[in-house]
Amino acid sequence: MSIAENLNHIKATIPEKVTLVAVSKTHTAETLMEAYSTGQRVFGENKVQELCAKQLILPQDIEWHFIGHLQTNKVKFITPFISLIHSVDSLKLLAEINKEAIKNNRIISCLLEFYIASEESKFGLDLKEAEQLLDSPIFKTLDHICIAGVMGMASYTDDENIIRHEFRQLVSYFNQLKSKYFSTCADFKEISMGMSGDYQLAIKEGSTMVRIGSSIFGERSYLK
Numbered sequence: 001m002s003i004a005e006n007l008n009h010i011k012a013t014i015p016e017k018v019t020l021v022a023v024s025k026t027h028t029a030e031t032l033m034e035a036y037s038t039g040q041r042v043f044g045e046n047k048v049q050e051l052c053a054k055q056l057i058l059p060q061d062i063e064w065h066f067i068g069h070l071q072t073n074k075v076k077f078i079t080p081f082i083s084l085i086h087s088v089d090s091l092k093l094l095a096e097i098n099k100e101a102i103k104n105n106r107i108i109s110c111l112l113e114f115y116i117a118s119e120e121s122k123f124g125l126d127l128k129e130a131e132q133l134l135d136s137p138i139f140k141t142l143d144h145i146c147i148a149g150v151m152g153m154a155s156y157t158d159d160e161n162i163i164r165h166e167f168r169q170l171v172s173y174f175n176q177l178k179s180k181y182f183s184t185c186a187d188f189k190e191i192s193m194g195m196s197g198d199y200q201l202a203i204k205e206g207s208t209m210v211r212i213g214s215s216i217f218g219e220r221s222y223l224k
């Protein structure tokens with residue numbers, strides 16, 4: 001199937017209120033344009049250099065989301081234009097984003113990334129770490145960032161019960177943070193969960209934002 005057909009199929013199966021992030025990592029600008037021409041405007045990338053190269057040449061009305069691990073020394077390259085950073089996992093990173101947001105006279109929206117998978121992973125917070133971050137005096141001074149919700153990646157497995165359990169864990173973290181820190185903050189509303197293999201399950205469990213790559217663009221080749 002073509003990219004347009006894939007996108008139309010996915011859009012037909014997800015509720016309108018769920019945001020579709022087209023994960024375009026490893027794919028060329030020409031390939032992105034195929035999705036763009038069907039009306040897709042939200043794209044996700046996980047490498048700063050690749051994202052910046054594409055942002056420079058592609059239409060300016062694209063809403064770019066950063067979904068990969070972000071190093072503090074690279075924050076400055078994406079802060080002029082990024083719409084949402086899904087992968088904030090430390091106060092240090094948040095402080096750096098705030099600093100660069102000030103320079104660009106912007107408020108930058110961020111999601112807190114949680115570690116929910118049973119696999120070994122280096123990235124993501126647990127609930128206690130997130131609370132420590134949100135309780136810290138430094139966090140309260142960061143007035144150029146907007147915490148818009150949470151993000152997580154489920155285990156890479158065929159076992160739906162495991163994936164469902166992990167999605168429920170993320171929703172529970174969202175609800176706990178919402179009531180403790182963000183009950184009066186309308187911006188804290190996103191639950192970014194669900195990829196090509198599990199987005200339907202993620203939506204059933206309450207996802208507001210799905211990040212879909214291979215089901216739109218086909219399998220990725222990292223050998224280029």
Ligand SMILES: *Cc1c(COP(=O)(O)O)cnc(C)c1O
Pocket residue numbers: 023025046067068153195196197211212213214215
């Ligand atoms: C690559 C990636 C996706 C998309 O994965 P697919 O299985 O190709 O849909 C989603 N989220 C993150 C964080 C990714 O790195």
